[in-house]
Amino acid sequence: MDAPSGWKEVDSALEREFSFAHFREAIAFVASVADLAEAENHHPDIEIRFARVTLRWSTHSAGGVTERDRELAARSAELA
Amino acid sequence: MDAPSGWKEVDSALEREFSFAHFREAIAFVASVADLAEAENHHPDIEIRFARVTLRWSTHSAGGVTERDRELAARSAELA
Numbered sequence: 771m772d773a774p775s776g777w778k779e780v781d782s783a784l785e786r787e788f789s790f791a792h793f794r795e796a797i798a799f800v801a802s803v804a805d806l807a808e809a810e811n812h813h814p815d816i817e818i819r820f821a822r823v824t825l826r827w828s829t830h831s832a833g834g835v836t837e838r839d840r841e842l843a844a845r846s847a848e849l850a
Numbered sequence: 851m852d853a854p855s856g857w858k859e860v861d862s863a864l865e866r867e868f869s870f871a872h873f874r875e876a877i878a879f880v881a882s883v884a885d886l887a888e889a890e891n892h893h894p895d896i897e898i899r900f901a902r903v904t905l906r907w908s909t910h911s912a913g914g915v916t917e918r919d920r921e922l923a924a925r926s927a928e929l930a
Binding site for chain 2: 817819
């Protein structure tokens with residue numbers, strides 16, 4: 771199955787970079803994603819470089835991207 | 851000058867990994883570091899992998915690690 775729109779599959783993970791105007795907005799986005807991750811008990815890797823945030827969704831136990839990763843990738847993008 | 855205790859210099863940045871028991875604690879640490887970064891207007895790169903957080907302090911305009919990076923690295927470690 772293809773990656774959700776806006777995402778690419780890199781090293782067996784769904785990856786997308788989100789750019790914001792300010793660091794504080796980037797951090798607020800990370801906090802929202804963290805709440806989603808806790809609620810769903812599934813946690814993306816998150817990288818913050820000033821006002822840019824990269825999310826990487828994968829399922830280590832499955833060795834790659836699952837339907838759940840696709841669903842949570844799409845839901846996390848709605849938080850940006 | 852040497853890196854502060856607990857930190858190593860990697861690719862012209864001061865780098866350190868912090869491990870927590872839970873994802874939520876890792877996110878709380880990131881929020882504290884973000885507050886420090888905003889207050890000081892100097893922002894580390896931050897990587898979150900479940901309950902592990904890696905901070906990287908450097909000064910791009912100086913092409914490497916400055917005294918300010920050393921100071922903020924030490925202060926950020928106190929937040930863990």
